Amino acid sequence: MKRPALFICFFYLVGLIVGYYVSNWLLIIAFFVLSIVVSVLLYKTYLWRTILFFPFICLFAYTNICNHMDFRNNDIDDLFDDSISCKAEGYVDSLSCMEDKIEFVLSADEITINNVVYNENTILKVYDNKTTDINIGDHIVVIGDLNKLAEPTNQGQFNEEKYYRVREIKYKLFLSDYEIITSKKMLPGLKYSIKRMLFDFKNEAIEIFDRILPNEQANLMKAMILGDKSYLSVDTKKIYAESGISHVLAISGLHIAILGYGFYRFICLLLSRKKGVIITIIFLVSYCILTGASVSTVRAVIMLSIILLAYYFGRTYDIYSSISTAAIILLTINPYNLWDTGFLLSFSAVIGIITIAPVLNQIYNKTNNGIISTFNVSLAATLGTMPVMLLNYYEIHIYSVLVNILVVPLMSIVVLFGFIGLVGGFFSVFIGKICSGIVFYILNFYDFCCNLVKYLPFNTITIGKPKSISLILYIVILILMALLANERFNKQVIKKYIIITVCGLLIINFADYIIKKPLKIVHLDIGQGDSAVVISPDRKVYVIDGGGNQRKKTTDRDTGYYILKPYLKYNGISKIDCLIMTHSDRDHVGGLIELIDYFKIKNIIVPYAYKHKKEEDILLEELINKASKKKINVVYLKENDIIRDRYINFEALYPIDEIKEFPNNNAYSLVLNLKYKSFNELFTGDIEKQEEQKINYKYTDYLNSDIMKVPHHGSNTSSTEEFIKNVIPKVAVISSGRNNKFGHPHKEILDRYEKYDIPIFNTAWDGAITIKTDGNNIGLSTYYSNRHMFIK
Numbered sequence: 001m002k003r004p005a006l007f008i009c010f011f012y013l014v015g016l017i018v019g020y021y022v023s024n025w026l027l028i029i030a031f032f033v034l035s036i037v038v039s040v041l042l043y044k045t046y047l048w049r050t051i052l053f054f055p056f057i058c059l060f061a062y063t064n065i066c067n068h069m070d071f072r073n074n075d076i077d078d079l080f081d082d083s084i085s086c087k088a089e090g091y092v093d094s095l096s097c098m099e100d101k102i103e104f105v106l107s108a109d110e111i112t113i114n115n116v117v118y119n120e121n122t123i124l125k126v127y128d129n130k131t132t133d134i135n136i137g138d139h140i141v142v143i144g145d146l147n148k149l150a151e152p153t154n155q156g157q158f159n160e161e162k163y164y165r166v167r168e169i170k171y172k173l174f175l176s177d178y179e180i181i182t183s184k185k186m187l188p189g190l191k192y193s194i195k196r197m198l199f200d201f202k203n204e205a206i207e208i209f210d211r212i213l214p215n216e217q218a219n220l221m222k223a224m225i226l227g228d229k230s231y232l233s234v235d236t237k238k239i240y241a242e243s244g245i246s247h248v249l250a251i252s253g254l255h256i257a258i259l260g261y262g263f264y265r266f267i268c269l270l271l272s273r274k275k276g277v278i279i280t281i282i283f284l285v286s287y288c289i290l291t292g293a294s295v296s297t298v299r300a301v302i303m304l305s306i307i308l309l310a311y312y313f314g315r316t317y318d319i320y321s322s323i324s325t326a327a328i329i330l331l332t333i334n335p336y337n338l339w340d341t342g343f344l345l346s347f348s349a350v351i352g353i354i355t356i357a358p359v360l361n362q363i364y365n366k367t368n369n370g371i372i373s374t375f376n377v378s379l380a381a382t383l384g385t386m387p388v389m390l391l392n393y394y395e396i397h398i399y400s401v402l403v404n405i406l407v408v409p410l411m412s413i414v415v416l417f418g419f420i421g422l423v424g425g426f427f428s429v430f431i432g433k434i435c436s437g438i439v440f441y442i443l444n445f446y447d448f449c450c451n452l453v454k455y456l457p458f459n460t461i462t463i464g465k466p467k468s469i470s471l472i473l474y475i476v477i478l479i480l481m482a483l484l485a486n487e488r489f490n491k492q493v494i495k496k497y498i499i500i501t502v503c504g505l506l507i508i509n510f511a512d513y514i515i516k517k518p519l520k521i522v523h524l525d526i527g528q529g530d531s532a533v534v535i536s537p538d539r540k541v542y543v544i545d546g547g548g549n550q551r552k553k554t555t556d557r558d559t560g561y562y563i564l565k566p567y568l569k570y571n572g573i574s575k576i577d578c579l580i581m582t583h584s585d586r587d588h589v590g591g592l593i594e595l596i597d598y599f600k601i602k603n604i605i606v607p608y609a610y611k612h613k614k615e616e617d618i619l620l621e622e623l624i625n626k627a628s629k630k631k632i633n634v635v636y637l638k639e640n641d642i643i644r645d646r647y648i649n650f651e652a653l654y655p656i657d658e659i660k661e662f663p664n665n666n667a668y669s670l671v672l673n674l675k676y677k678s679f680n681e682l683f684t685g686d687i688e689k690q691e692e693q694k695i696n697y698k699y700t701d702y703l704n705s706d707i708m709k710v711p712h713h714g715s716n717t718s719s720t721e722e723f724i725k726n727v728i729p730k731v732a733v734i735s736s737g738r739n740n741k742f743g744h745p746h747k748e749i750l751d752r753y754e755k756y757d758i759p760i761f762n763t764a765w766d767g768a769i770t771i772k773t774d775g776n777n778i779g780l781s782t783y784y785s786n787r788h789m790f791i792k
């Protein structure tokens with residue numbers, strides 16, 4: 001059988017997918033019976049004896065993924081919902097030190113909760129806000145708050161539980177105290193001895209880069225050579241990502257190939273080639289551990305090691321068998337890797353290059369021009385990774401292929417001379433500076449390219465998460481393109497199929513675009529705060545408040561980056577027609593300030609009462625100043641003003657014109673009545689009893705609403721009986737944080753709404769709450785709790 005590793009990989013993947021997604025025993029048994037029947041038929045047809053063992057490979061993969069899924073369920077999970085105090089004992093497995101904090105992974109063999117000891121092997125990610133004397137391999141006891149990993153409660157939100165599951169981490173622990181146990185055990189064996197040695201070497205290398213290069217370039221080299229991106233600024237990561245070259249900041253196949261071949265050539269000058277193979281593989285494995293052993297690094301090390309071993313044993317190298325072997329090894333060690341974005345990007349890039357690039361060369365590079373070949377490799381990698389990129393990041397970087405043509409060839413010089421400069425820096429700072437001098441200029445050229453792309457039109461196109469049918473059709477197109485390079489298939493027939501599939505893809509997406517959509521209102525789970533996104537049938541986008549972290553430091557990212565930005569990108573939104581600030585408390589305006597950096601914004605709406613308050617309100621001043629720099633129109637909305645598009649309108653009911661003094665910042669809250677045909681929703685900000693009374697007095701017969709955003713997160717300072725009776729909504733929506741320190745929503749308020757038989761949806765329980773209406777019928781659904789309601 002030719003390329004058995006490819007077939008083994010395929011059957012292994014099928015077994016993992018069945019184990020992960022199928023829970024019905026009858027279906028599982030039917031699947032395995034079918035796999036046996038197919039194997040027997042293939043054996044009889046092609047006389048492949050090996051194929052008879054492939055159903056057992058499926059079974060092994062199925063068992064492996066099931067064991068990993070069972071391992072994640074333990075007795076500790078049932079003890080708490082979100083957080084609980086605990087004591088844990090174990091060994092420090094990996095460590096990351098920054099200027100003002102430390103993070104490490106603890107392999108805990110004992111966890112104590114409420115004086116009960118649980119002897120379970122559990123991996124914890126531990127965080128501390130100060131540096132300590134902890135080192136890899138230390139046997140320690142830690143005390144702190146144990147937290148469950150968060151699952152996303154909004155569309156597009158980062159899935160913390162999935163991310164750490166792939167890394168086999170079960171909980172987070174925020175450290176309050178610790179003790180290093182030196183009397184019990186010394187460093188436990190070779191594993192931690194090697195890890196500590198490499199960690200110490202890495203810290204020394206970090207210091208050398210700081211000495212031989214300016215700060216910005218040193219931080220880039222720490223990422224490119226040492227795999228440590230913690231030193232990179234937010235702006236640096238952003239411009240590299242927007243240019244489509246963020247892959248150069250991570251240790252990948254490109255880095256491993258350059259370093260591996262360079263090291264092998266150097267060793268062969270001193271020793272025989274076969275000895276060079278063994279030493280190079282040892283170097284690659286050590287380098288992989290040093291840089292954190294990411295999936296892409298391990299994949300590249302395995303594939304390069306196979307190349308070297310093929311030479312050592314005098315065998316022919318086959319890239320399909322090599323990549324299949326790498327996948328089998330990684331998925332056997334941890335089957336959850338199949339759902340890791342890094343794994344999918346790494347393998348899809350390689351598959352794109354080896355299958356699509358030859359076809360592109362056949363079409364318009366028959367003379368084998370080097371520049372065109374480089375372009376085709378970059379384009380093939382982009383085409384191969386596009387499904388993964390759209391599923392996870394929801395946008396396309398138009399100029400990435402062109403930028404990669406400039407960047408990738410120079411990476412050989414950056415990696416080689418960066419590594420040589422690092423080695424030279426161990427002996428002399430002067431030597432290190434001389435060797436890495438060229439790196440400084442190339443990295444500056446990279447910055448120039450990134451900044452140039454930033455100002456080009458249409459540099460980033462936000463697509464949103466693709467529909468399943470679109471994704472399937474796109475993958476079919478790639479497969480058909482790959483078949484064009486195979487002489488056994490009729491190229492004319494394949495080209496016809498490609499044209500038909502492309503037409504189908506275009507028709508489906510065009511039809512989806514022209515079909516009129518309902519009004520969509522989403523109350524996001526923003527934590528303890530408020531944020532709603534309104535998408536009109538005219539595709540106009542309004543963002544009402546953006547939440548915000550009350551404990552945010554100046555340099556920290558806020559809810560705008562972590563929640564609003566991914567939600568909007570997920571839904572294919574790159575332009576916002578109106579940012580609406582109800583009032584300037586951080587838990588309402590913090591996220592809005594961040595959005596200005598990431599989206600094209602047409603208007604910012606501020607309550608008229610704030611017009612002469614800018615200088616005495618720090619957050620309002622920051623919002624207005626940012627808007628001014630970006631040349632965004634700022635509108636001060638007063639009572640009876642209307643924001644209108646072709647289908648919907650928002651009418652301002654409060655602050656009332658006659659009011660000149662406000663007792664607190666909540667009293668400035670903008671109250672909006674959203675209308676679409678016979679549907680309306682009342683947005684109330686953080687108004688309290690006094691404001692409710694004033695609104696009741698002036699708008700007694702005008703407040704009745706289908707939906708009401710409950711004032712002030714369900715606080716007992718709001719939602720008076722008179723106000724509820726005047727509004728009498730069909731549904732009440734509360735935006736509050738889970739287990740927040742204020743106790744929102746207060747029980748008496750929940751009882752008050754229940755008294756009037758008003759159903760309550762709460763972002764703290766339900767996650768994002770989506771309301772869709774055609775102007776008459778109303779549908780509600782929740783992202784986290786999966787609740788549904790339909791109102792006629």
